[in-house]
Amino acid sequence: xxxxxxxxxxxxxxGGSKGIGVLHxxxxxxxxxxxxxxMLGATVHTCCRNESELNKCLQEWKDMNYPxxxxxxxxxxxxxxxxLMEDVSSIFQGKLNILVNNAGTFYFKPVVECTxxxxxxxxxxxxxxxxxxxxxxxxxxxxSGKGNIVHISSIAGIKGVKNASIYGASKxxxxxxxxxxxxxxxxxxxxxxxxAPGAIRTPxxxxxxxxxxxxxxxxxxxxxxIGEPNEVASLAAFLCMPAASYxxxxxxxxxxxxxxSG
Ligand code: NDP
Numbered sequence: 561x562x563x564x565x566x567x568x569x570x571x572x573x574x575g576g577s578k579g580i581g582v583l584h585x586x587x588x589x590x591x592x593x594x595x596x597x598x599m600l601g602a603t604v605h606t607c608c609r610n611e612s613e614l615n616k617c618l619q620e621w622k623d624m625n626y627p628x629x630x631x632x633x634x635x636x637x638x639x640x641x642x643x644l645m646e647d648v649s650s651i652f653q654g655k656l657n658i659l660v661n662n663a664g665t666f667y668f669k670p671v672v673e674c675t676x677x678x679x680x681x682x683x684x685x686x687x688x689x690x691x692x693x694x695x696x697x698x699x700x701x702x703x704s705g706k707g708n709i710v711h712i713s714s715i716a717g718i719k720g721v722k723n724a725s726i727y728g729a730s731k732x733x734x735x736x737x738x739x740x741x742x743x744x745x746x747x748x749x750x751x752x753x754x755x756a757p758g759a760i761r762t763p764x765x766x767x768x769x770x771x772x773x774x775x776x777x778x779x780x781x782x783x784x785x786i787g788e789p790n791e792v793a794s795l796a797a798f799l800c801m802p803a804a805s806y807x808x809x810x811x812x813x814x815x816x817x818x819x820x821s822g
Pocket of ligand 1: 608611633635663664759
């Protein structure tokens with residue numbers, strides 16, 4: 561077993577068709593989570609809602625001989641989550657080393673305008689999915705002998721980002737869940753950690769990234785720039801490696817220093 565490798569590992573990464581999950585469109589930026597884990601030796605299964613986008617990704621990975629499979633799944637649906645884990649269990653013969661809860665959604669809305677639909681959509685997509693998929697993955701992670709869960713939360717779950725209350729609560733809940741799972745499942749050989757990214761250049765926030773907005777946001781970031789998906793992917797990979805064997809229950813910001821400044 562190599563300290564800095566994921567060779568032989570199986571992984572489920574939700575939301576692997578774009579953004580932090582994968583950024584094959586801009587290869588020069590390196591690799592996002594799916595491709596980073598593949599490069600380090602893992603075999604990956606991913607999911608998203610849009611079938612044609614998924615198939616396009618799967619074809620590209622096939623062309624590059626990457627060991628990646630995928631299924632269409634809306635992680636906000638309990639039934640679809642159960643089906644996803646059944647598929648994963650049959651593909652990986654009941655054993656899973658890595659679960660990355662990455663799929664999530666976001667939009668700005670003031671508290672007074674939030675509806676019950678907003679609440680249900682954000683909480684089920686971001687938090688309930690991570691909770692339930694972790695539950696469903698538990699026997700598979702345990703069976704693998706060495707399991708790792710990585711949640712992708714947000715700095716909005718740490719600080720009070722304006723007009724992001726439900727999103728922030730859903731991510732704050734992921735941050736806390738990280739600690740509970742780390743305590744409960746250590747005995748099963750499972751580590752659980754969480755990455756809280758700051759602003760990352762992905763389709764999710766593409767519409768916000770005007771020159772002016774970027775310049776304004778960058779002023780509050782010690783590294784003075786927005787992050788790239790591969791700068792989250794590298795941390796996700798590290799947290800799953802034997803090299804990180806004494807790290808569990810941690811929420812680590814990948815935010816250019818945004819939360820520790822000012
Ligand atoms: P993108 O919107 O760029 O990509 C999201 C991915 O998740 C896509 O593959 C999308 O595919 C999938 N997805 C979205 N909703 C669902 C769903 N209900 N079921 C299954 N798959 C879904 O987002 P990012 O890459 O930016 O975000 C990834 C994670 O990082 C999210 O949890 C987000 O909250 C978090 N994050 C992002 C930040 C940023 O600045 N970009 C900052 C902090 C945290 P499809 O639409 O086909 O389902």
